[in-house]
Amino acid sequence: MIPVFPAFRRLELSDRKTVHEILLEYQPEISEYTFSNIFIWREHYRVEWAMHQDWLLFHSQLHDGTEYCAQPIGPASRRDLVRTLLEWLREEKKIARPAIERVDARLLAELGETPDWVIEPVRD
Numbered sequence: 001m002i003p004v005f006p007a008f009r010r011l012e013l014s015d016r017k018t019v020h021e022i023l024l025e026y027q028p029e030i031s032e033y034t035f036s037n038i039f040i041w042r043e044h045y046r047v048e049w050a051m052h053q054d055w056l057l058f059h060s061q062l063h064d065g066t067e068y069c070a071q072p073i074g075p076a077s078r079r080d081l082v083r084t085l086l087e088w089l090r091e092e093k094k095i096a097r098p099a100i101e102r103v104d105a106r107l108l109a110e111l112g113e114t115p116d117w118v119i120e121p122v123r124d
Contacts, residue, residue: 006088008048008059011039019049022056026073029104033073055081068099071107079110086117 002018003009011019020035032038038047038058045060055074061067069085072078082100089098101122108119 003048003050005050005052005057006092008050008057011042011047011049011058013039015049019056022073026056028073029106030102032102033070052081052084057085067093067095068101071100071103076106077110078107079112082107082111083116 016035016039019038023033023035026033041047045062048059050057050059052072055072055078057072058070059067060070067089069089072081072085085100086098089095103119111117111119
């Protein structure tokens, strides 16, 4: 069963076909976005996933309590969805500084400049 946002669930091997097909179709620019990589690191990052319409979403919570969402994977424009994810992190997860991490150039171009959020490069 495919989880629907905001009902994320842990990533399992049985999710491979669905997740792989979406990643393959989107062709993310960031090498971390493969099912194998996400699956291997699922315990460390406590990876959960869900779908929201045509977009694949990932939520992670590190062992130190840090939570974030990865960039939504799917068609443009994702600007409103990014806003929705940030609001969900703030309101539902009580994250003071909600973040979308591991963002590729396509999403940056879609987001453009706005005072609604701060875009910061993180090289680590």
